[in-house]
Amino acid sequence: LGLALGATGPVLIEPPEAEVERSAMARLLGLSGVAEPAARGAAAARGPLPGYDIAGSDYVLSIGNAFLDRGHQPVHGTWAMSRVRAARAGRRGKLVQAESRMSQTAAFADEWIPVRPGTEAVLARAIAHEVAVAGLARSGVDGGTEVSEPSLWVRLLGDPAAGPSAEEAAADCDVPAEQIRRVARELGHAEAPVVLGGGSAAFGPDGEHATLAALALNALFPRASAPLGGLRALPAERTGLLDDPGVLRSSGAAERDGLPAGATCLVVETDPLHTRPAARGWGEALGGAAAIVCLSSFLDDTTRLADVILPLHSDIERFVAAAPEGLDRIAVSAASPAVRPLYDTRHPGDILLALGVALGHAEALPWQDFEAAATAGFAARHGEGGASLARAADAGSFVASPAELPPTWDVQRYEPGPPAGGAGDGELVLLLFESAKYGDGRGANKPWLQELPDTLTTFMWSSWAEVSVAGAASLHLETGDLVEVASARGSITVPVAVRPEARPGTVAIPLGGGYRDYGRYARGRGDNPLDLVGDETVAGTAAPALVGAGVTLRRLGPGQVAIYGRGLRDAEHIPTGWAPMDSGGTHG
C-alpha cells in the first residue's frame, strides 16, 4: 500500500538484532546486492531471518542468542529444547549458552560461557580453529548433497586453522582455553550439532561479525541435504502470505539515509519513538511530519503524537493469518477471532485495503478484506494438495514441506572492521536486553506481566539494573537502591538488582521502561534505557548498537521496589530440598 500511495520506501521497524541477522544471512547465502549495505540502496533484497533445527539436534551451541527469552520464535524454541532434553533413544542433548549476561536461556542451559562483551566473534573463530585442527570439520554429506570446497567458512572468513586458537582467544574472551577446546570437541563429536547466532551478540558494535561467525560454524557440520547443517534459510517468498514488494527499508537504513521531513507518515502497529534510540532521529522526523496517521490498538509514545488514530482490533478480536519467520520450517498460523470487538475498531489489513481502494488503487487490491487477501496468498503458495487457509485455521496451524534457500557459494570474503572503543576507565559496559516479560516494551501495558516476577531478579512492576556483587560492594549498593546510570548520551534512574551471576564490569538493563503513554499500567513507569544509547551502529550494518557503551553509576538512595519472595525470604522458610519419594531422609 505504501508503494501504491507513492511512499518513498516503506520502513520496516524490527528489533536491531533482526537487522543484523538479516545482513549476516545475506552475506552467508551470497544474496546478490546485499553484501555491501552502503551501496545496495532502497531496493536491496533482505536476507531471511535464520531458523534452526533445534529439535533435530543433540548439541546446541548458542553464541549470544537468548532464544528462550525472546528471539524471533521463543515458544517454538522452548518446544524444540524440550525435545532435545527428552532423552530420545537414550540420548539427552546439551545446550551451551555463550553470553555476557546470564539470560533465562543461559540459566536453563547445561553450561554457560560468560564471554566478555564484544568478543563473541573471537570465541566463534576460536571454536572453528579448534574444530579444524582436531580434524572434526565435516566435508562430505550423506545423501549426495554437494558441499563446496573450500568450505563456506573458508570463503567467508578464511582458513579456520589460521584464526585464533583457544589459548589466544582465552584472554580476549575471558573464557578458559580448556573450556573453549572442550566445547569445540563436543561440538565436533556430536551427531547433529547446531550453532545459533545473533541475539544479544548482534547488539554490539562487532555484532555482524559475531553473528556471521556463529552462523558460519554450521557450515562445518553439514547434514544430509543440508549444507548449512542445522541452520535453516527459508526464502521470504515462501514464508510470507502476501507479496513482498522487495523495497522495504530496514529501520536502521532509513535512519541512516535520513527520515523524510514534511511528509505524511502512516504508522502501522509500531512505536518507533519508544523502541528506537532517541539519537536515531524519529522524534525530530515525526515532529516535522505534515501529518501523522497511526493505526494502533493502544495509545503509545508514537500514537500520542498522531493527528489521526485509526483504532485497531486487539489480537484476540481479529482474524489472524501469520507466517512467522525465523523457524526451521515454513509455517502459517491462522485463527478466527476469539471474541467480538469491544469497541468500534477494524482489522489493520482491512483499513489498509480500504485506504488503497479509496485512493484509486482498486485494481491492484482486488480483495474485499484482509482475510480474502490472505486466503488468496495462501492458496498461491501452499494450495497444492487441497490445503487452504480455512483448514489451517481449523487446525490452528499449517506446516509446509521445507524448502531451503541454498547458499550460492559465491560469497564475498568478510573483512571485519576495526575493534570498537568500548567503555573507558572507570566505566561499566552497558548491556541492554529484551526481557521475557517486557520484550522491547510491548508487554509493559499488561498488569499481569508487570506483576509477573522477573525470571531471575523477581522484580515486579519496575525495570532494574543488574550489577555484580563486586561492583555493588565497591559502590556501596544494595538490591533496591536507586542509581543514576549515565552515559555520554544521557542518564536514567533505575533500581539496582545485585546479582551473583552478573558479570563484573557490566550493568545490564532490560528494555521496556519509561513510557510516556501506553496505558495506565505502563505510563510513567521508570526511564527508557535507550536514552543511554547514542548513534553508534553495528559495523557493516545500519542497526543501532545497544551494548558496549560506557556508563557510570551513582547511588541516589534507597528505593521502593516490589520483589517477589523478598518478604517470604525475610520472614519465613521457603523449602528448596528434594527427597526421594519413599524416603524419610534428608533433602537430596
Add this chain to the structure above:
Amino acid sequence: MTRWGMVVDTDRCTGCEACVVASAEENNVQTVGEEQARMGRAMHWLRIERTVAGTFPDVSVKFRPVMCQHCGEAPCEPVCPVYATYHTEQGLNAMVYSRCVGTRFCANNCPYTVRTFNWFDPDFPEPLDRQLNPDVSVRSDGIMEKCTFCVQRIHDARRTAAAEDREVEDGEIRPACASACAAEVFTFGDLDDAESRASKLAASPRARHLLGELGTQPGVVYLEDQEWNPGSDDA
C-alpha cells in the same frame, strides 16, 4: 478410585513463567499493584522457584514450578477450624471459600508456602472484567486461596464424558499451566491408573517429592534434572 496428580519435569522447565500467567488468568487471580506487591501481597497460585548457586563465573540456576502439592496427608487440613479446606475422594486438596474465615492457620502449616491470603475485594477495572473466567468464582477479601489443579476443568471433562457415556480419557484434562507450557513440563492424570502417562512418569527413577521426608504424600511428583547424556542407553 481416581487420584488426581501432577508430574513436573524440571529438566524441561525454562523458567518462562507462562504457567504462572496461565494459572492466574484461568482462575481469576487479580493483580494487586505495585504498592501491595511490595508488601508481599501478590497472589500467584503458582511460582517458579529459582535456585541460584555460586557466584560469577561459576553460577548454576535451576527452575522449579511450585504450586499446591495436594498432599495426601495435608498439614493444612486438620488445622482449619471451619473445615474450609478439606480432602476430596479424588485426592484434591479443596477449598470452600464461603466457609473460610481467614485464620491463616492453613498457610502457617503449609511447608510449601503455596497458600495465598487474599487481602482484597475483587477489583478488575474495566475492561479487565471481561476476561474473567465464568467457570471460576472470584474471591472476596479475608480468605485463603491456592491452586486447585483447575478443578473446573476436571468437572467439565467429567460432565462431557458422562454426557457421552464414557470415562474421562487419560490426557483429556489439562490444567491451565499444562496447556500453556510449550516445553510440556506438566503431565496431569490419575496416579492410581497404572496405564496413565502421569503414573508411568511417576514411577521413573528420577521421580521425587518436594520435602518428601515430611510424610505429606504430595500429589505432585517432580522429575529431577538429568545430565547431558551423549550416548549411553540407560537414560
